[in-house]
Amino acid sequence: MKALKIPEATVVRLSLYSRHLRQLINDGTLTVSSGEIAAGVGVSSAQVRKDLAYFGEFGTRGVGYNVQELHGHIVRILGLNREWNVVIVGVGKLGSALAVYKGFASRGFNIVGLMDVSEQRIGLSLGKLVIEPLTILEQRIREKSVKIGIITVPGSAAQEVADMMTAAGVSSILNFSPRVLKVPKRVILRNVDLSVNMEVLSFYLSRFESRQ
Amino acid sequence: MKALKIPEATVVRLSLYSRHLRQLINDGTLTVSSGEIAAGVGVSSAQVRKDLAYFGEFGTRGVGYNVQELHGHIVRILGLNREWNVVIVGVGKLGSALAVYKGFASRGFNIVGLMDVSEQRIGLSLGKLVIEPLTILEQRIREKSVKIGIITVPGSAAQEVADMMTAAGVSSILNFSPRVLKVPKRVILRNVDLSVNMEVLSFYLSRFESRQ
Incomplete structure (x- = not known):
């Protein structure tokens, strides 16, 4: 697992982010900032940005993240788009x-x-x-x-x-x-x-x- | 919980260190290095030293940690010295x-x-x-x-x-x-x-x- 480089703590947090985003989807929320995700999960917004940065660029500066898109990305990253x-x-x-x-x-x-x-x-x-x-x-x-x-x-x-x-x-x-x-x-x-x-x-x- | 400053991830790792140290006590090991604890738990030795540094100075440079003493410290830090x-x-x-x-x-x-x-x-x-x-x-x-x-x-x-x-x-x-x-x-x-x-x-x- 070490050779794969992504810290396990980051993976655990991705799992928490995906839960929070699913909740936002259910609530009908369209966009979200890293600060809002951070507050929902109980970490710092810098941590959210750092975790997501391992996997590419997702948000738009000043606008935030599209909730549906970010959730879809994280689901794929976690390998949850299959059984x-x-x-x-x-x-x-x-x-x-x-x-x-x-x-x-x-x-x-x-x-x-x-x-x-x-x-x-x-x-x-x-x-x-x-x-x-x-x-x-x-x-x-x-x-x-x-x-x-x-x-x-x-x-x-x-x-x-x-x-x-x-x-x-x-x-x-x-x-x-x-x-x-x-x-x-x-x-x-x-x-x-x-x-x-x-x-x-x-x-x-x-x-x-x-x-x- | 945030006001207490110690990161939750550190607390989780302390719990893992205490398990590993208990195992070493059972095996009759007297001293241990941060590298050996790190290998036993699956983190870096720098991480072990950083986590322990929140709570004071425990080891002796070049000698390592006294297993019994360090285990006792961590048990007290985790509040496990009571019921x-x-x-x-x-x-x-x-x-x-x-x-x-x-x-x-x-x-x-x-x-x-x-x-x-x-x-x-x-x-x-x-x-x-x-x-x-x-x-x-x-x-x-x-x-x-x-x-x-x-x-x-x-x-x-x-x-x-x-x-x-x-x-x-x-x-x-x-x-x-x-x-x-x-x-x-x-x-x-x-x-x-x-x-x-x-x-x-x-x-x-x-x-x-x-x-x-």
């Missing part, structure tokens, strides 16, 4: 929550497989899918050209699942397990730790309380 | 997953209340807690001095829940609903959108594919 097939391995509470998460389908992420090793879970329906045994993972990845794998198994099983996914051709993994995973260089790995969000809150909370 | 009581409102799939998420308790976040409006859910046990009606939210927040509220209700109910939380004295909210919430200035609000992680993957995937 991506996704499998989820580990259909416990978190895996189930992700399997029915509405934000995925609306942005082009199609969950096409749910796999687990638990006999109690295999065969159950969740949304439009039936939970399948882990042994079918490689076949599903190949036949559905799955590019994204989500790992929501316990840490002890995570590396094995990652190995199966990458062997079958998955090129990116979202890892919710606490385990640090080893993947081939060509595979994009993103680790999600839900307690990071809580720690950001406790940072600001304890600074706030120490001032009182 | 925080937390309520979760909305005990659907995502709320249930968070209610039993092991990463919370181990970092000092105690879930002390689970509330929902569904008659099917109220009275059910989840971990050590019983799901209670939303009407009891304000009482629980006051009697347990809850500082952090997690919102995992549908967007249509999210503002009402946020209002109830802040009226009862919650000072920070983690919002998993897609709704943009209005909260009083004194309240720290953090929005979590799980599809942002997917969009970062699709960004790198589409850049990678367009090169082939």
Whole structure:
């Protein structure tokens, strides 16, 4: 990922800009300034301009950005102008929550497989899918050209699942397990730790309380 | 949050550094360089030094950081040297997953209340807690001095829940609903959108594919 040069923080912000622009489209807004985008997302307007500058010239000085056009650009930059097939391995509470998460389908992420090793879970329906045994993972990845794998198994099983996914051709993994995973260089790995969000809150909370 | 000056991205990285340092402690490592921390977390060593410099001088030039000491500093900076009581409102799939998420308790976040409006859910046990009606939210927040509220209700109910939380004295909210919430200035609000992680993957995937 480093070789691609665009900072990951910029990509995360592009994702936030695209949400804000979609809201503006829904509200019927036609043009927007970098300052207005910045205020809507909670960053500086210089940051907005710098992030967008990685990808070319979008706005008109003194006029701002055409909302529809800028949204379309960002959607293409983020690769959201197409659909991506996704499998989820580990259909416990978190895996189930992700399997029915509405934000995925609306942005082009199609969950096409749910796999687990638990006999109690295999065969159950969740949304439009039936939970399948882990042994079918490689076949599903190949036949559905799955590019994204989500790992929501316990840490002890995570590396094995990652190995199966990458062997079958998955090129990116979202890892919710606490385990640090080893993947081939060509595979994009993103680790999600839900307690990071809580720690950001406790940072600001304890600074706030120490001032009182 | 802006008035507190430390960039949120720095706080997020501190959280990642603390994880890496805990791992080093477990491995028995005594000292570490900024370059080693950087490699472990996936940022530049200049970034590590800059982030730490906000909070004072920690390392010794040419020797590096004492792992235990630096970990202790960061834990205190993040406010993780104490416990925080937390309520979760909305005990659907995502709320249930968070209610039993092991990463919370181990970092000092105690879930002390689970509330929902569904008659099917109220009275059910989840971990050590019983799901209670939303009407009891304000009482629980006051009697347990809850500082952090997690919102995992549908967007249509999210503002009402946020209002109830802040009226009862919650000072920070983690919002998993897609709704943009209005909260009083004194309240720290953090929005979590799980599809942002997917969009970062699709960004790198589409850049990678367009090169082939």
